[in-house]
Amino acid sequence: MSLDEAGRQLEAAIHDARVSFDCIQLDDVERAHTNAITARAAVDAAEYALRVEAERRAGEEESKGGEPSGESAGPAGSPQEPPE
Numbered sequence: 001m002s003l004d005e006a007g008r009q010l011e012a013a014i015h016d017a018r019v020s021f022d023c024i025q026l027d028d029v030e031r032a033h034t035n036a037i038t039a040r041a042a043v044d045a046a047e048y049a050l051r052v053e054a055e056r057r058a059g060e061e062e063s064k065g066g067e068p069s070g071e072s073a074g075p076a077g078s079p080q081e082p083p084e
Contacts, residue, residue: 003050003053013040017035020035
């Protein structure tokens with residue numbers, strides 16, 4: 001996967017979320033639900049592509065002898081607590 005793919009997945013998620021919203025307004029709950037699920041799947045795919053790219057870049061920096069930039073982030077960008 002690439003950053004281009006992440007962008008495409010986010011565009012698809014935006015489209016599916018808009019369709020879901022419109023279906024809610026039209027009282028088409030079944031179709032709204034289906035499109036909400038596909039929007040979530042597209043967001044998940046984009047997140048995965050971004051995570052893979054971030055890990056690849058961190059690995060490149062480490063192999064060059066530099067320190068990885070930034071700190072490890074948990075859900076919603078919050079720093080992860082070290083395990084005890």
